[in-house]
């Protein structure tokens with residue numbers, strides 16, 4: 176008796192009880208679907224969090240100031256004296272483990288256009304900024320180091336800024352805006368790529384770094400990012416940078432860097448724990464589903480006692496009967512598993528679309544899902560199949 | 576072909592022992608047509624189940640075409656039932672979800688015959704029992720007599736040497752019963768060995784030999800003139 180014949184027999188039998196088959200599959204569908212969804216969401220979320228913290232994974236870390244308790248209590252702005260000076264930047268650049276320093280200044284301030292005034296985020300930058308932030312030019316151009324070197328009073332703005340200020344203007348390029356009584360000509364419009372749910376959508380205006388002191392009288396930078404020479408040097412570059420800054424500034428608080436490894440581990444741990452918790456709930460659903468399958472198969476064996484007796488009288492061996500019922504329960508759970516994978520993938524896809532992270536359903540996970548549902552079918556089909564095979568043909572055919 | 580020697584079948588019901596068959600010696604030669612008669616409860620079906628390798632006695636030996644049946648494994652018994660024996664039951668025992676053709680195919684599935692050949696042979700067997708027009712019918716779309724003829728087609732599909740029928744006309748009216756018996760007669764003429772259990776004298780008339788059971792023992796074994804090899 177061939178496998179194909181058994182499979183056809185199983186499908187015919189399942190098809191003859193459509194409703195029952197579907198209800199029996201439900202546990203497996205939910206279990207497998209939940210596993211697929213949870214694993215995909217876990218991995219997608221982890222990938223997104225990681226890329227957000229790791230700055231795109233170009234061996235860059237951000238330096239920030241962590242004020243002491245006294246500074247917090249003092250009532251003054253604890254960040255007012257923590258800016259990075261030109262000497263700081265030069266010193267950090269001379270650390271062997273450091274490839275380059277990307278510093279920029281930013282300030283939220285009033286920007287004027289004709290009679291209008293509104294708040295916008297002013298960022299003074301040079302080309303290094305683009306290594307940290309992916310900007311896409313939608314018209315005109317971005318600022319480069321030559322603009323900085325020459326101290327050009329030009330600016331690039333984002334789409335939000337355009338909407339806020341240039342509603343009635345056909346083409347914002349060439350328009351003049353005022354920041355701190357200084358005029359800037361718009362040369363480009365951009366949008367941020369990989370904007371995540373954590374990023375606030377602000378109206379932004381970018382200006383060359385060298386122009387900053389003219390506005391605020393200082394060339395100190397607010398934001399400091401350091402790119403290490405390689406991934407292995409991140410730790411060393413971070414340690415030396417913070418040591419240098421802490422010694423140079425001697426403030427009550429401390430300069431710190433985000434430790435990528437720790438964060439990565441933390442994220443992994445959180446997602447692993449969540450995946451495990453929900454995974455074990457899904458595992459319980461699968462076992463409950465499996466018990467449901469076993470239950471229905473036992474009912475089916477009892478219902479078909481006469482049929483089993485007849486098949487035996489026609490020459491079916493115990494093996495034939497076992498495989499008939501095993502294949503039937505396996506078909507049941509495998510179809511359930513496939514539906515579950517479909518639904519789970521759909522759900523994960525929807526979540527990924529909404530949350531804006533990558534859809535990470537890998538082939539191994541799908542194969543694992545299919546394999547798992549097959550195994551459940553076999554395990555929970557064994558008892559009923561064995562019961563069927565052991566039936567005495569004479570007794571079975573006399574069964575009412 | 577069949578040699579039953581000192582067969583005894585007992586059932587233990589609590590502390591009561593029920594002897595259903597006792598001291599059965601029976602030889603049936605090739606190409607015989609035997610009827611087994613007897614009152615209800617006399618052990619006819621039990622004897623048929625033993626002949627059909629479905630049941631084991633408590634005592635005795637059974638040789639079928641030289642094979643010592645009670646020394647066979649479960650698997651080879653299944654093969655013997657599949658290859659050598661064709662069953663016809665009182666209640667037809669057709670699977671309701673399968674068409675006539677698929678019901679007839681069943682023994683060939685367990686014989687490992689390929690789909691195409693199965694189909695051809697099933698159709699041929701159905702034509703032989705006069706149901707060439709009913710191949711795709713389901714059992715509930717067939718009359719009792721037609722169902723029993725499907726069952727006969729299923730019994731003969733594997734060209735068995737022995738056909739066992741336990742009250743094949745018991746659930747049929749007289750005329751369909753006659754049709755069924757006419758089929759058995761035709762099969763007998765073609766060379767099949769047939770054993771039929773029946774209550775009805777008309778049915779037994781088709782047979783050349785009548786074995787009568789009473790209380791599990793052979794009361795009478797008549798019509799032996801066509802059976803020179805019998806030694807009982």
Ligand SMILES: Nc1ncnc2c1ncn2[C@@H]1O[C@H](COP(=O)(O)OP(=O)(O)OP(=O)(O)O)[C@@H](O)[C@H]1O
Nearest residue numbers: 586588593595613614615616617618619620621622
């Ligand atoms: N599994 C069993 N357990 C106990 N007793 C049994 C069992 N099977 C059959 N018997 C008994 O064996 C006896 C013979 O039964 P069997 O079915 O062979 O009779 P039969 O001659 O075919 O009767 P009928 O003409 O009514 O079909 C009966 O008394 C029955 O009660």
Ligand SMILES: [Mg+2]
Nearest residue numbers: 619620621741
């Ligand atoms: Mg009987």
